């Protein structure tokens with residue numbers, strides 16, 4: 001962890017920022033706001049989002065909500081992204097890796113994101129998005145005719 005302010009927020013800073021948006025509310029037996037995320041743009045802007053679990057099939061993850069806010073503000077590139085959830089039984093905070101749908105979503109919001117977005121996986125751990133999407137390359141054509 002760096003104490004140089006020019007280096008920008010640490011993973012722990014982003015984790016704390018995301019956690020500040022946790023606000024679980026039960027609506028008709030579904031939880032809203034029990035997951036929260038921060039999407040950070042290359043120029044250092046931060047966009048929060050929370051998950052909304054609805055029964056109609058259009059519910060979405062906190063990462064998707066954060067990205068929607070970011071795109072609404074005119075940015076598609078994500079430098080870093082983090083999502084958190086607090087276990088209500090232990091009150092301990094967890095950093096959540098993005099689900100498969102969100103991994104693909106991040107990669108499709110801007111072509112740069114696949115190899116430039118760093119997904120925060122802990123206060124000392126992050127991975128480039130491409131490393132979290134096995135076989136993301138477009139496949140070569142088959143050699144023999146079918």
Ligand SMILES: [Zn+2]
Pocket residue numbers: 061062063064098099100101102103
């Ligand atoms: Zn997701």
